[in-house]
Amino acid sequence: MTEREDVLVQIEDLRAYFYTDDGIVRAVDGVHLEIKAGKILGIIGETGCGKTVLALSLMRLIPPPGRIIHGNIFYYRENGKKIDLAELPPKGIIMREIRGKHISMIFQEPMVSLNPVYTIGEQIIENIVTHQKMAWKDAKMLAIRMLEQVGIPEPAKRIDDYPHQLSGGMRQRAMIAMALVCNPKLLIADEPTTALDVTVQAQVLELLKDLQQKMGMAVIIITHNLGVVAEIADYVGVMYLGRIMEHTSVCDLFSNPLHPYTQALLKSMPCLTAQAGCRRKLEIIKGDIPDPYAKIEGCLFASRCSHFQDACREDPPLIEVESGHQVRCWLYK
């Protein structure tokens, strides 16, 4: 049980499918993942690989026609009990308690995810009042303190601002304040800096890292930007077509990537620190991401992989190459 202690959420063989009129989209298709308390997990992948759906399944917020059809999401509560989030009714009382108080989320586009007709103060206070027995007045004080912590200048004044009165970076800060005001154990950040400029992105990443250390929470950061992962994450899951292809510490991912997809991804990225002047040709991954409706037999990456062999017609399991470094590829069997 000693090993269990630092695991906060354990995902086992999670599958979330979308039953659309055109067919089944296997957005999350057999994900195994451990989320450790107090650490930052980076999930990286390209558009449509299911990273957002994975996050939404943790929150039980998958919109219909999608639903979780298989698997467990064990959440370890402070009293040592574990509950399976995947089995709870999404609108039930326990899930509503967990959502926002234990697990909270910040979204990509702060303008869309904040309600334009309420002030940011009202939206933060609503969160506090829902989850903690607190008077509106006290909640307001708390909200102001929180806004100050996320670096919004003159928080007592800005608390009465509407989202449209804030800049993109400030809005994202307000979102972070809202997500963290109840001291969650786990924060899911879905592309938190994608809509922001580099300089503002740097500010927000710094803030997230800082708050994570202060509050000791676990963070899942979902992004398509390898740079962001390198900056902030402790360990990383590389996702492709609904599955984790490689799972390892952040240093290993960049120094010793094992999966052909990870290797290709790293090589296809323009890199600033390569020798100056020499215009290295970017290596490309051939082909496009397969049609989401198609059911693929065998390894999901086989059609684009440069190491294709006969064994790849069968689906590889997640193979532990060394302690803490798992790869879903036959090359390492």
Place this chain on the structure above:
Amino acid sequence: MATESLILEVQNLKKYFPMARGFFRKTVGYVKAVDGASFFIREGETLGLVGESGCGKTTLGRCILRLIEPTEGEVWFQRSNGEKIELTKLHPEALKNLRREIRMIFQDPYASLDPRLTVMEIVGEPMKIHGMAKGRELEDRVKRLLEVVGLKAQHMRRYPYEFSGGQRQRIGIARALASDPRLIIADEPVSALDVSVQAQVLNLLEELQEELHLTYLFISHDLSVVQHVSDRVAVMYLGKIVELGNATTVYYAAPKHPYTEALLSAIPQADPQRKLKRILLKGDVPSPIQSPPGCKFHPRCRYADTLCSQEEPTLKDVGDHHYVACHYAEQLHLEGVELYD
């Protein structure tokens, strides 16, 4: 150096968008999107134009082609016969002719292709308009263009919705190439694409440049991408070019403008071992409606003093065709991106 041919020269280009208020739509102020930008592009090179959102990069790109009419300034373009013409005062008919030689690739491959036209019609349209080909010949040319950009001839009869983002961007590139241009203004051509697809498109653009001797103005907010494709870089802040120079010099050896330094230090690096001395800029980009007096960067600059808040620096050559708009360009020792091997 005087003999080298400048394909494009932009001088003090301005675009002010009026803001109308009230019942009579009275003009109450101006959004100074581009506020006196000057730069030049040499034939056959790629000039990268970087800046944060709202700094006026797109407006600048469009003003060159007069897709947006500039308020003030001059744009000189050198035609293939060596003749120099000024674009901002050109007659519409002559301008149309000129747009054969300067083409544009747009950011969003979903919004920039007409959903009701087939690929054949989209790519063939410029050739039809400029009377370059018709009938069988047009069809052959479209086929060839599609092959050049890595699509198949049988894709010709399909509609844009049948393609993925990367393929659509290839269609956009084929359309831009259709009229045998010499200068291509690529406005964030890879921003909407995933890393792996982005690499494909960047490689394609590079190959085309070699084969067809194209000149690019490459507009992007992504500093790593710009570094990868550009020979020279122009850094833009609040409607002005603040630094212009050789890409390697600006990025690594010696950036001369404090904004460039901060921008470079903010790039997330794909190397977890690397500990950055990051310069965090205070606050946000000021509004282009009421930009600060003096140097526009001074409220966020860590080296600023009283001179900076009073007098606006001009873009001047600090040697070796490296232009900087900063009073202290020569005194400051700024750091670029650190190199590893």
